[in-house]
Amino acid sequence: MNTAGTNRLTFPKLIWMRRQCPLCSSIRFRPAEAEPLDRLFGIFALRPVRCVNCWRRYYWFAKGNG
């Protein structure tokens, strides 16, 4: 796949509804490694996760339950 010319900042993908990988439909995730940008997203209660199948990085909302 030729992606020449797309030199934009890659915004992290968010998982909104179901915690399912939109790429491989896996529902298994694990916490991603910390990045400096996570501090910013932590303000919005976004947690970095990785799909254990395709190893893509996503963010989802950490719902504090109780």
Ligand SMILES: [Zn+2]
């Ligand atoms: Zn995946």
